[in-house]
Amino acid sequence: MLGEVVNSDAPFVSINGVSKNFGSTKALDNVSLSIGAGEIVGLIGSNGAGKSTLLKAMMGLLKFSGDLTVFGQNPMAGRAELLKKMSYIADVASLPSWMKVSELLSFMADVHPQFDIQRAKALLKDTPIQQGARIHALSKGMKTRLHLTVILAINTDFLVLDEPTLGLDVLVRREFQDRLVEDYFNQQRSILITTHQIDEIESILTRVIFIKDGRITLDVSKSELKNSFSKLRVTGNVVFSDPDLKPIYQRQLVDHTELIFKGADPKVLSAYGEVAVPSLEDLFVATNS
Amino acid sequence: MNVFIALLKREVLEHKNLWRVPAVLLAMALLVKLSFAFGNLSLDFDVPKGFDIESTVDSFVNSALGKALSVMNYLIMLVMFVVGIFYALASLFNERQDQSVLFWRSLPISDAQTVGAKLTIALVLIPLIILVLQSLVALLFLGGQSGNYLAPYFASTLGRMGQVLLWSMLPTIAWCLLCSQVANKSPVLMALVLPLLAILVDKLFLSGALSDAFVINRLTGVDHYSLGILIAGVVFAGVCLLVTVAKRGERF
Numbered sequence: 001m002l003g004e005v006v007n008s009d010a011p012f013v014s015i016n017g018v019s020k021n022f023g024s025t026k027a028l029d030n031v032s033l034s035i036g037a038g039e040i041v042g043l044i045g046s047n048g049a050g051k052s053t054l055l056k057a058m059m060g061l062l063k064f065s066g067d068l069t070v071f072g073q074n075p076m077a078g079r080a081e082l083l084k085k086m087s088y089i090a091d092v093a094s095l096p097s098w099m100k101v102s103e104l105l106s107f108m109a110d111v112h113p114q115f116d117i118q119r120a121k122a123l124l125k126d127t128p129i130q131q132g133a134r135i136h137a138l139s140k141g142m143k144t145r146l147h148l149t150v151i152l153a154i155n156t157d158f159l160v161l162d163e164p165t166l167g168l169d170v171l172v173r174r175e176f177q178d179r180l181v182e183d184y185f186n187q188q189r190s191i192l193i194t195t196h197q198i199d200e201i202e203s204i205l206t207r208v209i210f211i212k213d214g215r216i217t218l219d220v221s222k223s224e225l226k227n228s229f230s231k232l233r234v235t236g237n238v239v240f241s242d243p244d245l246k247p248i249y250q251r252q253l254v255d256h257t258e259l260i261f262k263g264a265d266p267k268v269l270s271a272y273g274e275v276a277v278p279s280l281e282d283l284f285v286a287t288n289s
Numbered sequence: 290m291n292v293f294i295a296l297l298k299r300e301v302l303e304h305k306n307l308w309r310v311p312a313v314l315l316a317m318a319l320l321v322k323l324s325f326a327f328g329n330l331s332l333d334f335d336v337p338k339g340f341d342i343e344s345t346v347d348s349f350v351n352s353a354l355g356k357a358l359s360v361m362n363y364l365i366m367l368v369m370f371v372v373g374i375f376y377a378l379a380s381l382f383n384e385r386q387d388q389s390v391l392f393w394r395s396l397p398i399s400d401a402q403t404v405g406a407k408l409t410i411a412l413v414l415i416p417l418i419i420l421v422l423q424s425l426v427a428l429l430f431l432g433g434q435s436g437n438y439l440a441p442y443f444a445s446t447l448g449r450m451g452q453v454l455l456w457s458m459l460p461t462i463a464w465c466l467l468c469s470q471v472a473n474k475s476p477v478l479m480a481l482v483l484p485l486l487a488i489l490v491d492k493l494f495l496s497g498a499l500s501d502a503f504v505i506n507r508l509t510g511v512d513h514y515s516l517g518i519l520i521a522g523v524v525f526a527g528v529c530l531l532v533t534v535a536k537r538g539e540r541f
Contacts, residue, residue: 061538079538083397094391098303110295111396147392 010072011036012086012158012190013058018066020053020214027053028064029214037157038187040180042201043194044284045211051194054211055162059088071158084113086158087151092144092168097136101129101146108150120153123183141172148176152183159184161193165200177204198280208280210287217287226277230266232259234273242268249286260286292398296406297414304380307410310372311422314365318426321357358430358438362423366450369419370458373411377465378476380407381537385470390537400537404466404530411462412454419450456519457507463526463533470533 011034020028028050035041045051057064060075060082071085109117127145135143165173181204185191195201208225210218235256247259260278261269269275301307384390393403427435468480484504491500507522
């Protein structure tokens with residue numbers, strides 16, 4: 001039962017060998033991962049890579065083969081019950097525009113047992129949003145802020161965001177991320193964010209998962225990522241004397257070449273050129289091409 | 290229970306016609322009443338049997354006023370049922386149009402609860418609004434004597450209204466909710482065109498008896514009331530509602 005105390009070491013989400021076929025296309029191909037407390041996980045993939053299919057499977061919206069539990073339970077068993085334990089934003093432009101802010105808050109208080117209306121009001125005090133305002137009268141940025149505020153006032157330990165900042169300008173995006181980290185995240189909680197815009201969430205993630213054609217191509221923590229990947233920038237042609245030194249990706253630019261290495265010693269690499277930590281975008285391209 | 294009441298409250302806040310139309314109807318009743326006092330009201334409109342009161346009972350009021358009351362009360366019922374039909378056609382469609390369905394479905398509310406709330410609005414709240422409106426109009430027309438009118442009026446009409454609700458409104462509303470959930474462009478068009486096509490095929494190629502029994506007699510009144518057809522309608526409504534809930538569940 002969801003009402004029982006879950007062992008604090010048990011993962012929030014546990015996925016083991018999950019596959020899903022749509023006709024002959026493999027939307028998910030033997031996916032395994034688990035998410036525990038204290039993580040901000042970025043699930044990153046191109047459109048059609050399987051991100052949404054994986055989220056839908058987690059929400060109990062489609063059948064799949066393999067094992068998948070959320071808070072120890074099969075999500076197919078009861079979506080409404082599950083949503084008491086995890087909060088979720090499918091689209092920040094989805095708040096009902098005809099509602100007043102105050103009506104939204106009291107509705108949430110009535111339907112969601114974990115919603116803390118006092119906290120929501122306190123969080124709203126720091127914004128220009130008036131409680132008497134109608135949602136359609138708010139700017140896009142303010143609607144996003146309101147949605148996030150409402151979600152942050154729900155006391156659940158697991159927050160799922162599906163392409164949360166799609167179509168928002170850079171100021172709103174930055175604000176959104178700052179609120180997540182300051183007002184929600186702590187060591188007891190976790191956030192799962194899906195996106196295909198990598199650069200914008202890189203800074204807040206603690207763990208990165210790349211997905212391509214339904215398969216997980218990379219799953220590393222941010223700290224691990226720094227240790228195991230390096231980017232080398234060389235000018236002119238280069239021949240590596242060490243046969244173990246094989247780049248996983250190579251990109252020819254106008255006046256230099258960029259090479260991505262996995263598991264290579266940066267000290268060894270620095271003999272050939274400038275060594276840096278690759279960005280997520282570099283890694284995404286390297287592992288997906 | 291708290292959740293269900295919150296869902297009902299949400300519907301009333303969202304669909305303003307649920308209280309705007311009653312306000313207009315009351316204003317109309319006020320005009321009719323004023324016309325009695327200062328104008329020259331005459332009514333050429335017959336209320337179907339069963340929706341008026343027997344002539345022996347209404348002898349205590351001015352007969353023109355009594356007739357106006359019956360007409361007004363019948364009008365209230367018709368208009369509010371139409372409001373219910375358009376409410377059902379709009380409610381699930383609007384959610385999909387403005388994307389708010391994504392928000393509603395991110396909350397711990399099952400699709401069955403949501404669809405159930407919408408059905409309750411159309412089949413419980415709207416009939417209640419009708420009764421309240423009819424009582425208010427009687428009060429407006431007759432003042433202190435309204436009780437003497439309302440008691441026999443409701444005695445003769447309540448049963449009829451219950452019949453209409455089960456016989457005509459339940460299948461109609463369930464069908465409209467289904468169209469509201471599945472139509473791509475226009476639920477109104479879908480709700481009208483599909484039954485019309487079915488009737489046309491039946492009339493042109495078959496005897497036409499099926500469409501008379503299952504659709505036309507149902508919509509034209511309760512004169513052809515029969516238990517078998519009533520049960521068929523309830524089963525049809527149940528299927529429509531189950532499909533509606535399942536289809537809403539496919540939204541991410």
